[in-house]
Amino acid sequence: MIRPGSVLWLLAHELRLDWRRRTAVRGARRWVAVLLTLGVPMFLGLAVGAPTALALNRTGPPTGTAPAVIAAIALASAFMFMLSQALADVVDALYERGDLDLFFSSPIPPRRVIAVRALAVAFSAFTVFGFFATGPLLVMAVLGQARWLAALPLLYGLSLAATGVALAMSVGLIRLFGPKRTRIIGRVLSVVLGSAFFLATQAVTVMTGSPTSLWAALLRTGQRSFEGSMPWLGLGLEALGGKPIAFAAVAGGSVAIFLLGLSWSGPKFAALYAAARGSQQTTGRRDQAARRFRGGALLAIGVKEARLILRDPMLLPLVLLRVVYLVPLGFLAVRYGTYANFTALSGAVLALTLMANQLSGSLAWMTISAEDAPDLIATSPTPRRQILRIKLLVAVGIVLVIVALAVLPLIVIAPFQGLVAAGGAASAAVAAGLLNLWWQRPGKRSEFRKRASAPWFVTLAELALGLLTALAAGLFASHQIAGVAPALLALVVLFLLRLPVRA
Amino acid sequence: MSPPGLKLTGLCKSFGEAVAVDDLSLEVRPGELYALLGPNGAGKTTALRMVAGLLAPEKGAISVFGVDALAAPDQAKQIAAWVPDEPMLYDRLTPWEYLELIAGLWGLEPRAAEARAETLLRRLGLWDQRGRRCEGFSRGMKQKTALAGALIHEPRLLLLDEPLTGLDALMAREVKDILRELVAAGASLVLTTHILEVAERLADRIGILYQGRLLVEGSMAELRRRTGGATTLEEVFVELTQPQSAPQTSAMQTS
Numbered sequence: 193m194i195r196p197g198s199v200l201w202l203l204a205h206e207l208r209l210d211w212r213r214r215t216a217v218r219g220a221r222r223w224v225a226v227l228l229t230l231g232v233p234m235f236l237g238l239a240v241g242a243p244t245a246l247a248l249n250r251t252g253p254p255t256g257t258a259p260a261v262i263a264a265i266a267l268a269s270a271f272m273f274m275l276s277q278a279l280a281d282v283v284d285a286l287y288e289r290g291d292l293d294l295f296f297s298s299p300i301p302p303r304r305v306i307a308v309r310a311l312a313v314a315f316s317a318f319t320v321f322g323f324f325a326t327g328p329l330l331v332m333a334v335l336g337q338a339r340w341l342a343a344l345p346l347l348y349g350l351s352l353a354a355t356g357v358a359l360a361m362s363v364g365l366i367r368l369f370g371p372k373r374t375r376i377i378g379r380v381l382s383v384v385l386g387s388a389f390f391l392a393t394q395a396v397t398v399m400t401g402s403p404t405s406l407w408a409a410l411l412r413t414g415q416r417s418f419e420g421s422m423p424w425l426g427l428g429l430e431a432l433g434g435k436p437i438a439f440a441a442v443a444g445g446s447v448a449i450f451l452l453g454l455s456w457s458g459p460k461f462a463a464l465y466a467a468a469r470g471s472q473q474t475t476g477r478r479d480q481a482a483r484r485f486r487g488g489a490l491l492a493i494g495v496k497e498a499r500l501i502l503r504d505p506m507l508l509p510l511v512l513l514r515v516v517y518l519v520p521l522g523f524l525a526v527r528y529g530t531y532a533n534f535t536a537l538s539g540a541v542l543a544l545t546l547m548a549n550q551l552s553g554s555l556a557w558m559t560i561s562a563e564d565a566p567d568l569i570a571t572s573p574t575p576r577r578q579i580l581r582i583k584l585l586v587a588v589g590i591v592l593v594i595v596a597l598a599v600l601p602l603i604v605i606a607p608f609q610g611l612v613a614a615g616g617a618a619s620a621a622v623a624a625g626l627l628n629l630w631w632q633r634p635g636k637r638s639e640f641r642k643r644a645s646a647p648w649f650v651t652l653a654e655l656a657l658g659l660l661t662a663l664a665a666g667l668f669a670s671h672q673i674a675g676v677a678p679a680l681l682a683l684v685v686l687f688l689l690r691l692p693v694r695a
Numbered sequence: 696m697s698p699p700g701l702k703l704t705g706l707c708k709s710f711g712e713a714v715a716v717d718d719l720s721l722e723v724r725p726g727e728l729y730a731l732l733g734p735n736g737a738g739k740t741t742a743l744r745m746v747a748g749l750l751a752p753e754k755g756a757i758s759v760f761g762v763d764a765l766a767a768p769d770q771a772k773q774i775a776a777w778v779p780d781e782p783m784l785y786d787r788l789t790p791w792e793y794l795e796l797i798a799g800l801w802g803l804e805p806r807a808a809e810a811r812a813e814t815l816l817r818r819l820g821l822w823d824q825r826g827r828r829c830e831g832f833s834r835g836m837k838q839k840t841a842l843a844g845a846l847i848h849e850p851r852l853l854l855l856d857e858p859l860t861g862l863d864a865l866m867a868r869e870v871k872d873i874l875r876e877l878v879a880a881g882a883s884l885v886l887t888t889h890i891l892e893v894a895e896r897l898a899d900r901i902g903i904l905y906q907g908r909l910l911v912e913g914s915m916a917e918l919r920r921r922t923g924g925a926t927t928l929e930e931v932f933v934e935l936t937q938p939q940s941a942p943q944t945s946a947m948q949t950s
Contacts, residue, residue: 485799485808486799487798487803491799492798493796493799499787499792500788567783571747571749571772572797572800573769
């Protein structure tokens with residue numbers, strides 16, 4: 193029997209909530225979810241785990257500089273991704289999760305509550321890696337490579353370290369910028385951290401003109417360091433392979449970072465939580481007073497949606513997340529456009545189209561599914577179909593304005609590619625918007641990060657539509673008629689998923 | 696003869712096995728305030744949500760000032776307003792912007808709507824807050840903003856679910872005055888409340904729902920007569936909704 197109020201008891205509570213959130217889907221979708229949850233690890237086990245184990249049985253454990261450096265880079269990238277996820281979760285905990293009010297008002301020591309919440313954040317950051325790694329590692333264990341199972345606790349250890357750092361960062365951010373600004377800054381920082389590796393690769397690619405240069409540079413530097421002053425870079429591979437001393441060093445170091453972060457930020461967290469919550473309870477920001485009313489339902493809805501989107505603190509990180517991936521491509525466009533190498537510009541066209549799709553999907557979800565007062569809209573005499581149409585128009589319109597900032601310079605540099613980018617981005621934005629209109633996924637704006645609770649095939653279709661449209665635009669931009677094929681395929685996907693909108 | 700402000704006939708609604716509203720029939724006349732009471736889970740909110748067009752009944756008919764609300768929902772919505780216990784607001788809009796949205800949704804002429812918005816905001820003590828976003832508002836201020844939104848198009852049928860929640864005594868009194876004025880102007884009001892004193896003082900007639908069925912309805916005097924010795928609405932309510940007494944009252948109603 194677990195003692196109420198103990199760490200285990202609190203942990204069980206967190207895990208129960210997490211489990212219920214993950215298994216909230218019902219009916220046929222639930223079976224699909226179960227099938228995927230079991231099927232993907234099994235598939236990866238057979239497709240990746242089995243051949244790897246057989247190869248290792250034949251060759252013995254990997255040795256030498258290259259595998260050691262690759263493992264170190266992989267672990268560092270995983271850590272950055274976990275840090276990004278953990279920072280976003282900690283910011284969520286500070287600003288969104290109301291249940292901390294209940295715990296902090298109970299006689300349970302706040303330190304214990306925070307420790308358990310931190311363990312849950314770490315578990316959440318570990319989930320993706322655990323999901324994809326468990327299958328292959330289990331198959332490898334069955335085929336005689338059980339030592340690699342050490343990777344699982346090692347990865348959880350890394351996510352603990354990431355959580356410790358994220359806790360300390362959030363405390364530091366609040367001290368530096370105050371509780372009001374930290375909400376946005378924390379999210380932006382989380383996006384930047386998550387894409388840091390990609391940005392670095394792109395920056396080096398742009399500087400050197402070689403797509404593999406960062407890898408090559410990293411490997412070269414890693415190898416030199418490993419053979420020179422940093423032989424400990426090899427610890428990662430040895431720890432993954434279950435060598436006791438290396439494993440103890442990496443896992444122990446990770447846990448130590450977690451405990452350090454927790455012991456430094458834990459005592460401050462409850463006070464900062466109160467400050468963060470307090471910053472939400474302001475008297476409300478003052479906007480323009482008593483502007484003249486504009487007539488008409490459609491204009492009223494349009495203005496309301498635009499206001500809500502532009503005032504949403506989530507918008508900046510959301511746009512940034514997409515734009516961050518475009519910056520290097522923008523450099524590419526300028527670099528190659530100048531030399532009239534228009535084929536290279538097709539990459540930029542492709543990226544712009546994909547960004548328009550992703551951004552439109554997000555904004556259309558915000559306007560259509562994340563309506564704050566659905567009952568108000570439903571009780572108004574304006575037909576629902578008209579309201580939905582205008583919401584879609586606002587979402588797509590905002591995307592087009594953002595995309596135009598990149599497309600207009602492109603049109604100046606390369607008119608044909610610029611026009612293709614404009615067409616591709618507009619089509620991709622409309623397609624994602626329509627999908628969100630047909631397959632509405634009700635939720636709260638504050639739950640934006642978790643909007644993936646949609647039917648899996650719709651999420652997949654949204655991505656597929658984006659990729660197909662982007663591919664078509666990229667091919668057209670390179671003067672290749674083959675772009676017709678993905679464009680037609682995108683239309684077929686859209687046609688298959690269309691649903692009548694309830695009037 | 697003018698049609699009733701609200702007429703429900705044989706309204707039924709279930710959620711799976713649970714019957715929420717069972718063969719509910721009632722009439723609210725123009726210029727009448729009708730209080731719908733009942734214990735938690737009696738079906739009050741479900742009944743009001745069906746009238747507001749938010750839930751489809753399985754059986755029955757709803758008429759709003761002679762308009763068939765199931766056949767012509769947009770016409771019925773044009774003359775009705777719904778104020779739920781959780782205000783339907785946008786945190787990032789100001790009260791002024793919120794009223795602009797409602798005026799647009801109900802197709803009001805902008806200049807007339809502005810004048811009405813100003814009157815309502817001043818009356819509800821929100822004029823100085825008209826440019827502040829609702830995110831920092833107290834529950835009472837949110838409730839008042841929602842009420843202003845419900846009143847801006849001068850509805851003929853007003854459905855209020857716990858309208859006085861979160862209001863201080865002075866503002867509750869102001870809201871009660873506004874409701875009385877609406878009724879005096881010929882509107883029909885249906886309100887649910889757990890503050891029985893409010894129902895007792897405000898309502899022309901009171902209906903008590905129990906397990907989805909209308910147990911009894913009438914003026915306060917009629918209810919007192921029917922329950923024998925009860926003097927206050929609280930005594931009437933307790934006597935009628937206590938599990939052991941409910942079957943007797945059902946029989947009383949049918950007799």
